[in-house]
Amino acid sequence: xxxxxxDVLRSAGVGLVTLTISGxxxxxxxxxxxxxxxxxxxxxxxxCIGCRRCEFACQESAGFEVPPIExxxxxxxxxxxxxxSPGSYTIINQYSNPRDPALPVYAKFNCLHCNDxxxxxxxxxxxxxxxxxxxxxxDPWKCMxxxxxMVACPFQIPTYDYENPxxxxxxxxxxxxxRVPNELPVPACVKICPADVMTYGPRHExxxxxxxxxxxxxxxxxxxxxxxxxxxxxxxxxxxxxxFDQIGFLNLPPEAPPRLTExxxxxxxxxxxxxxxxxxxxxxIMHLARPATAKESTPGNQP
Amino acid sequence: MNSIxxxxxxxxxxxxxxxxxxxxxxxxxxxxxLMVIGAAFYFYxxxxxLKSVTHLDQQHPWGLWIxxxxxxxxxxAAGGFTTxxxxxxxxxxxxxxxxxxxxxxxxLGYTFVVLGLLAxxxxxxxxxxxxxxxxxxxxxxxxxxGICVTIYLNVLYIEFMPIFCxxxxxxxxxxxxxxxxxxxxxxxxxxxxxxxIAGVVLSSLHQSSLGNLMVIAPSKMxxxxxxxxxxLLFLLSAVMVGFPMVIFESIYASWSLGIKAEVEILxxxxxxxPITAGLYxxxxxxxLVMRNxxxxxWPMDGPVVMFLLEMALPAIALVMLLSNRHxxxxxxxxxxxxxxxxxxxxxxxxxxxxxxxxxxATKAYVPAFGEFAVTIGLIAALxxxxxxxxxxxxxxxxPELSRRS
Numbered sequence: 001x002x003x004x005x006x007d008v009l010r011s012a013g014v015g016l017v018t019l020t021i022s023g024x025x026x027x028x029x030x031x032x033x034x035x036x037x038x039x040x041x042x043x044x045x046x047x048c049i050g051c052r053r054c055e056f057a058c059q060e061s062a063g064f065e066v067p068p069i070e071x072x073x074x075x076x077x078x079x080x081x082x083x084x085s086p087g088s089y090t091i092i093n094q095y096s097n098p099r100d101p102a103l104p105v106y107a108k109f110n111c112l113h114c115n116d117x118x119x120x121x122x123x124x125x126x127x128x129x130x131x132x133x134x135x136x137x138x139d140p141w142k143c144m145x146x147x148x149x150m151v152a153c154p155f156q157i158p159t160y161d162y163e164n165p166x167x168x169x170x171x172x173x174x175x176x177x178x179r180v181p182n183e184l185p186v187p188a189c190v191k192i193c194p195a196d197v198m199t200y201g202p203r204h205e206x207x208x209x210x211x212x213x214x215x216x217x218x219x220x221x222x223x224x225x226x227x228x229x230x231x232x233x234x235x236x237x238x239x240x241x242x243x244f245d246q247i248g249f250l251n252l253p254p255e256a257p258p259r260l261t262e263x264x265x266x267x268x269x270x271x272x273x274x275x276x277x278x279x280x281x282x283x284x285i286m287h288l289a290r291p292a293t294a295k296e297s298t299p300g301n302q303p
Numbered sequence: 304m305n306s307i308x309x310x311x312x313x314x315x316x317x318x319x320x321x322x323x324x325x326x327x328x329x330x331x332x333x334x335x336x337l338m339v340i341g342a343a344f345y346f347y348x349x350x351x352x353l354k355s356v357t358h359l360d361q362q363h364p365w366g367l368w369i370x371x372x373x374x375x376x377x378x379x380a381a382g383g384f385t386t387x388x389x390x391x392x393x394x395x396x397x398x399x400x401x402x403x404x405x406x407x408x409x410x411l412g413y414t415f416v417v418l419g420l421l422a423x424x425x426x427x428x429x430x431x432x433x434x435x436x437x438x439x440x441x442x443x444x445x446x447x448x449g450i451c452v453t454i455y456l457n458v459l460y461i462e463f464m465p466i467f468c469x470x471x472x473x474x475x476x477x478x479x480x481x482x483x484x485x486x487x488x489x490x491x492x493x494x495x496x497x498x499x500i501a502g503v504v505l506s507s508l509h510q511s512s513l514g515n516l517m518v519i520a521p522s523k524m525x526x527x528x529x530x531x532x533x534x535l536l537f538l539l540s541a542v543m544v545g546f547p548m549v550i551f552e553s554i555y556a557s558w559s560l561g562i563k564a565e566v567e568i569l570x571x572x573x574x575x576x577p578i579t580a581g582l583y584x585x586x587x588x589x590x591l592v593m594r595n596x597x598x599x600x601w602p603m604d605g606p607v608v609m610f611l612l613e614m615a616l617p618a619i620a621l622v623m624l625l626s627n628r629h630x631x632x633x634x635x636x637x638x639x640x641x642x643x644x645x646x647x648x649x650x651x652x653x654x655x656x657x658x659x660x661x662x663x664a665t666k667a668y669v670p671a672f673g674e675f676a677v678t679i680g681l682i683a684a685l686x687x688x689x690x691x692x693x694x695x696x697x698x699x700x701x702p703e704l705s706r707r708s
Contacts, residue, residue, distance in 0.1 A: 083361060083663055118519055124446035125429070125438040144432055145425020147364035148445050152519045156663045159361045160425065165352035168425040250662055252522055260531060261519045262442050265512070268534075269447075275504055282500045286392040 038115065038134030040203035040227075040235035041175075041190060042210055043108055045247065046220055047197045050075060050092055050106035054189035054198075058090045058110075061176055061188035081248055084110055086159045086171040090189055095247040105240070107247045108189075108197075111136060111157045111173035112227055113235035114256065121258030122152035127170070133185075134203065134235040135175035143170060154231050154252055175235070203235055210239050232256025319403050319697040320704045321470070322560050326694060330559065334683040334690075341680010344673040348422055356673035362661045363668035370655035371648070371678050372419025376412050377452065377513060378541050378647050382552070383409025383459065384506035385545025389575075391499045400568055400700035403466060404556065405549045407689060407698050410459040413452065415685045422677060444515045451509035458502045464491055470696050511538035517654055526596045527610045528658035532586070539586055540647050543579040543617065546572050547643035554637045556693065562703040564633035573630050573639065580617040580643060587614065609653050616646035 052072040059066045064087060078094035085091075090110035097105045113136045120128035120136060127142040128149065138158075145168055150158045161168035176187040190198040199206060210225040226244050227234040230252040238244070245251055268274055348356040359366050386405040390398040421427045432438050433449040440446050468484035468491075471477060514537025521529055530536070550569045557564040591597045600607055620642040629635035656668065693699050 085361065121442050122445060122519055124440050124443040124449055125432040125435075126440045140426075142429070142432060142438055143426055144429040145427070146423075146445065147425070148443075148516070150361075150364035151517070151523075151659070154520070154522050156362060156523075156661050160359075160364065162354035162357075162359060163352050164425075165348075165350060165355075168352070250522065257519045257521060258442065260521075261444050261515055264515055264518065264531070264534060265442070265444055265447060268508070268511070269441075275508060278507065279500055279504045282388070282392050282503055283496075286394075286496060286500065289392070289394045291394055291396065 034132075036204055037132065038113075038203050038235055039175075039201060040113070040134055040206050040237055041187065042199045042201075042206040043236065043238045044197055044199075044213070045105060045107055045238055045240040047195050048092070048106040048108065049195045050078065050094060050104065051194060052092050053192045053194060054090055054108060055088055055092060057188040057192035058173070059088055061179070062089060078106075084157060084159060084172065086161050086169075089171065089173040093248055098242060098246075105242065105247055107238075107240075107249070109248065110189075110236070111175075112155055112230075113173075113175055114231055115234065116232040116256035116258055118152035118154060118231070118257045119149035119158060121262060122148045124148070131177060133175075133177075135177040137174045137177045138170055138172065140167070140169045145170075152257065154257060155250065203233075203237070206237050210237055214239060229254040232259070317400065317700055317702065319400075319466070319469075319700045321697055322694050322699055322704060324560050324694055326691065331687065331690060334687045337683035338680050338687060341677050341683065344676040345422055345680065347673070348677070349427075353423075353425065356671060356677070358669060358671040358674065360668070362664035363659070365655060365659070366423075366668060367656070367670035367674040367678055368419055368423040370652050372681055373416050373423070374513060374655050375648050375651040376416040376419060377510065378537075378544055378651055379548050379644065380409040380412030380416070381506065381510060381541040381545040382548040383412075383545075384503050385542060386549055387462075387499055388503045389572075391496075392503065398568060398572060400565065401549055401553060401572070403698045403700070404553055404693070405545075406459065406462055406466075407692060408548065408552055410456075410463050411685050411688050411692075413456045413459060415681050416452065417456065419678070419681055444512055444519065447512045448509050448516065451505045451512065455502060455505040455509065458498050458505060461491070461498050462495070462502060464488075465495070466696055466698060506541070507538060510541035511535065513537050514654070517659070520659070523659055523661045525606050525658040525660055526594075526599045527591075527606065528654050530590050530594060530596075532590055533654070536583070536587060536590070539579070539583040540650055543576070543583045544643055544647040546575055546579070547620070547640035550636055550640040551644050552689075554633055554640070556689075556699070557633075557701075559690070560693075560699075562701050564636075565701065566631055566633050566636065569633075569636055570630045573624050573636055576624050576639070576643065577621045580621045584614065584617060584621070606653075606657050609649065609657050613646055613649040613653055616642045616649070620646075 052075075053069065056066060056069050056072045075094070078092060081093045082091045090108060092106050092108050095105045095107060097103050113130075113134055115130075117128060117130055117136045120130055123143075124146070125142045125144060127139050128136055129139070130136050145160075147158075147160055147170070149170055150156075150160065157172050159171045161171065179185075179188070186200045190200045199209065207225060207228055210228075214221045214223055214225070220241055221239050222241065222243055224239075224244065226238040226240070226249055227236050232255065238249070240247060344356050353359055357366055357368075382405040386398060386402050389395050390402045417430075421430065424430060433440075433446055434453065465488055468488040471480045471484040472488060474481040474484075511534040514533035514535070517524055517529070518531060518533055550573060553569055554564045600610070620639040623629050623635060623639045623642075629639065
């Protein structure tokens with residue numbers, strides 16, 4: 001049943017692999033994209049002024065009917081923590097600032113574009129793809145609407161068009177993967193930000209930049225780059241002035257969830273040997289345990 | 304172990320026969336009433352969308368339909384593969400009489416799993432996508448479940464084919480059909496052993512994978528239920544619930560059809576339940592100890608009570624069935640079997656609904672009336688189909704059923 005192309009390759013090429021390089025990364029079950037090559041966004045939470053222009057730009061970029069930009073200046077919506085929704089793939093939440101209560105902290109939430117996305121591993125029809133540039137994108141035409149991706153996502157990011165009876169979609173940020181080629185290769189939210197909160201670039205450079213910033217201003221930041229290690233690392237990275245669990249981020253382990261489920265699944269299906277062995281064993285029992293009186297009748301004949 | 308002999312009793316009287324009972328009894332009218340209500344909500348959902356009927360939200364993508372119609376439905380259909388393994392693979396000929404009702408339950412169970420799933424899928428018309436090679440995703444646990452369930456459903460239809468054929472062999476009214484059925488019957492029986500083994504293998508695979516589904520969400524699962532061996536526990540509980548489901552359904556059908564419960568077969572069958580339940584409970588408790596998750600049994604809140612209940616029910620059934628007297632009394636057998644069935648229903652509901660505690664959720668998921676209506680309607684429809692099929696097809700083997708003159 002584990003008929004992914006990767007597995008077919010693995011079975012077919014097993015001799016070749018042992019002859020050449022052992023453990024060729026393309027043949028092993030592992031993270032979907034090379035974490036060293038993907039792009040990402042570094043968010044400096046300490047710089048965000050909560051203007052919500054990124055929410056506006058995101059909705060516009062997604063092709064939604066967007067209210068005028070002035071309506072996004074309303075900060076009252078931020079009194080309650082919000083979550084991304086089918087109509088807004090990114091949202092800004094407001095948190096109290098222990099250092100200066102007069103200056104609240106604003107944290108942006110959207111798909112973090114995992115290095116090893118649980119949604120992609122969960123999806124049974126390949127509706128999710130981790131692109132080489134880091135974006136985790138969704139193909140509604142493949143989707144069955146089972147919503148297992150929503151169950152799997154550790155950040156609770158994918159949302160669903162429950163109102164739509166015929167063509168509902170899983171809705172989440174796609175890192176503006178749909179943008180036209182001659183535009184700047186920068187997500188709309190990054191482009192519009194007036195406070196220079198976000199930096200788009202190669203993920204490994206962003207990690208370096210984040211650590212440099214933390215080292216340079218140890219009073220300004222807590223010593224953690226959120227997304228560097230969480231669930232196997234994410235394309236979106238965050239630095240903040242207070243512990244992340246105070247500003248709506250989850251404490252997550254460094255293991256990517258798909259590693260365990262895929263190990264179990266591929267262990268049970270190892271080149272189809274265990275299921276076939278089980279079949280053979282049951283067949284042998286069926287044959288050997290036949291009572292003497294029933295030897296001439298076909299096994300399975302109903303009485 | 305016990306004093307009852309398990310000699311095969313194959314006499315002329317012990318062939319499966321159609322029940323030929325009056326169909327529209329008061330109980331059946333109740334079923335029809337529930338089916339109409341369920342159907343109304345079922346079709347309403349297809350016209351107005353999931354939001355119009357369910358309480359699913361962005362934090363709770365899976366609700367009653369997945370937990371009960373799909374996950375519990377698959378578990379309770381385990382009577383099919385467990386009895387088929389016992390009677391056909393291990394050749395415990397004494398139990399041949401119950402293989403057909405168990406097969407029918409499994410066939411209907413899986414059919415209604417698909418019907419329930421269709422209502423839940425946002426793009427139900429894409430349900431065939433996992434079968435299309437370019438969309439195969441072998442890393443997905445759900446893909447494994449989907450493929451295995453699809454193949455197994457077809458295996459069940461093939462296994463049921465001889466029963467369908469028997470009904471029409473020698474029919475004067477449909478000579479062509481009778482001829483075709485005779486042909487199918489002869490040839491199917493020659494290869495049936497392949498499908499019987501395939502059924503057991505496919506069941507072992509997807510019953511366990513169903514448990515592996517929630518392993519991908521460790522940070523959202525209650526620690527009492529989250530374990531890497533969830534797939535093993537699901538397999539063991541499916542094996543545990545197989546015979547109780549057959550016993551429950553056989554006694555219920557006997558009472559409903561006005562015939563004597565077949566305690567001579569079900570009693571000896573129930574001897575296996577303390578073994579399977581003991582094994583399951585041992586693994587479940589061993590897992591609690593190994594992961595040190597027993598610390599979460601306190602404070603005693605809702606989920607903890609659900610967990611303890613889920614563990615207590617099979618333990619009570621186990622103790623009850625250790626007694627020879629209880630095993631040979633239809634009422635006690637029925638109660639013990641029902642306890643095991645309920646414990647597995649609880650377990651599946653617990654794993655898919657109670658244990659699923661997404662950290663950003665602001666309110667709990669409580670199924671809507673429409674969700675209950677559809678689930679109850681589907682169960683009623685399943686029982687109705689069972690009733691109709693045993694009435695007109697040779698499913699039940701019972702001395703009190705005689706050939707219609």
